[in-house]
Amino acid sequence: MSYSLILLAHGSSDPAWRAPFERFHEALATRMQTSLKLAYMELSEPSLESSVAELTSAGIRRIEILPLFFAAGRHLRKDVPAQVEALRANHPDTELTLLPPVGEHPAFIEALAAVVAEQAGEALPT
Amino acid sequence: MSYSLILLAHGSSDPAWRAPFERFHEALATRMQTSLKLAYMELSEPSLESSVAELTSAGIRRIEILPLFFAAGRHLRKDVPAQVEALRANHPDTELTLLPPVGEHPAFIEALAAVVAEQAGEALPT
Numbered sequence: 001m002s003y004s005l006i007l008l009a010h011g012s013s014d015p016a017w018r019a020p021f022e023r024f025h026e027a028l029a030t031r032m033q034t035s036l037k038l039a040y041m042e043l044s045e046p047s048l049e050s051s052v053a054e055l056t057s058a059g060i061r062r063i064e065i066l067p068l069f070f071a072a073g074r075h076l077r078k079d080v081p082a083q084v085e086a087l088r089a090n091h092p093d094t095e096l097t098l099l100p101p102v103g104e105h106p107a108f109i110e111a112l113a114a115v116v117a118e119q120a121g122e123a124l125p126t
Numbered sequence: 127m128s129y130s131l132i133l134l135a136h137g138s139s140d141p142a143w144r145a146p147f148e149r150f151h152e153a154l155a156t157r158m159q160t161s162l163k164l165a166y167m168e169l170s171e172p173s174l175e176s177s178v179a180e181l182t183s184a185g186i187r188r189i190e191i192l193p194l195f196f197a198a199g200r201h202l203r204k205d206v207p208a209q210v211e212a213l214r215a216n217h218p219d220t221e222l223t224l225l226p227p228v229g230e231h232p233a234f235i236e237a238l239a240a241v242v243a244e245q246a247g248e249a250l251p252t
Contacts, residue, residue, distance in 0.1 A: 003246075007242065019197070020197040020198075020229060024239075066245055068238075073143025077142065104146065107241055111234055112150070112237075115231045116131070116133065119131060125157060
């Protein structure tokens with residue numbers, strides 16, 4: 001089944017905030033086989049809604065949404081699930097899955113720990 | 127010179143959002159020699175201001191602030207630098223340094239790429 005992975009960032013009215021996400025997405029998209037999209041929850045385009053609409057129009061029938069968030073607060077526990085629920089109603093032929101945020105991934109947490117320790121001039125015990 | 131590293135998160139009125147930051151800080155503090163604090167820019171306690179006051183009272187004279195942010199938008203380009211400038215005026219004997227956000231660190235970016243690829247069921251070319 002045709003598949004795409006959406007990286008979901010918060011969004012900001014500040015283009016300087018969005019730039020690193022766009023660079024990250026572009027660089028990673030060239031390294032990966034999988035169809036990879038970048039979308040924003042609010043304040044920025046492309047929105048989650050327009051991205052899902054575009055993908056389903058292109059024939060994608062399975063979409064996973066990976067939030068580029070450190071933690072799941074109100075946005076990821078309430079706002080985004082409501083957005084996804086509405087998208088499921090609008091795109092009944094497409095399977096939409098909202099994943100836990102990257103911040104909950106053990107590899108992400110360990111990399112963050114290594115960056116913090118390096119900043120402090122320490123090597124972390126393995 | 128006595129040194130402390132402050133991990134600066136955004137802050138949220140939602141305790142569920144703060145919990146992973148607190149777990150991360152606690153787990154990492156036990157693995158590191160360096161004095162490690164967690165503070166919030168807004169909406170949560172301890173604030174950056176109260177954390178710096180506490181550290182300087184304890185005799186710390188060099189503090190680095192590492193933002194746990196994916197990207198530098200208005201908060202990190204304007205709000206936090208203004209907070210740090212005010213803190214420097216209030217604590218003239220302490221050297222305060224605001225670091226770039228972890229999201230700009232190459233090791234962080236590479237770890238994020240690996241998490242994304244793993245989610246898509248791919249191995250990234252090295």
